[in-house]
Amino acid sequence: MTENEKKRIAKIQSSMYTQCKARGYATVVDVLMDMGYLTKANYENWRFGRVPYLEKVCTANLKKLSFVNKQIRNYAKEKGLKPSFTVYKKWGKGKSQQLRFSKSGDPGIEKNYATHFIDQKQIANLKKQKEEQIEKKIADLFEKKESVQQISELHHSEIGLLKDNPAKLRILYKFYESQLWKMHNANNNELYLLYKSLWEQTKEFAVNNYDFNEVSIFFNI
16 A cells, blocks of 8 residues: 555545544545545535536546545444435426436446445434533523513423424423422422423423424434
């Protein structure tokens, strides 16, 4: 293996690691952009269907592109990343069209380019971090409200904001559950009854407004 190949492998692995850490998965097209083989402008031209296939606007030759794909798969296997085939559709108006990656159009090569690699552990970590951020935001909002009326008004506001997102609304539901027990233990009967009522209202809202799958998400079934 040449020194240039070793350097390319290091760049590939760095790109894969950075992508997975930031969002929980890595893609071939983002590796190509990180390597300098594909500009953002040319990527967008391809996504909008202005070029016939992705390899046409890559600055690397087919041998180097094949090398990149192989090393991506090696890294993914070594790190236990889960391969997930993704259909790339043309952006913009008009008829939906599946995009082509390679000059040859070979199904195996197309699959290699279209496969994303999922770091399931990091996905779970990122989800947990996001939930914790939402929990903190909700707690901070309610901490500033002192009266029953203020808390009730905030409840109706938050229900409105989160009604289209069962997973986020579930965090509000869990917050009410924790608060009602907190107020119960503090012998604050007024706020205990309030949070108990809000908890029950949120539960009823989910049952009445979500389909079965969304309710399953809400109650973590």
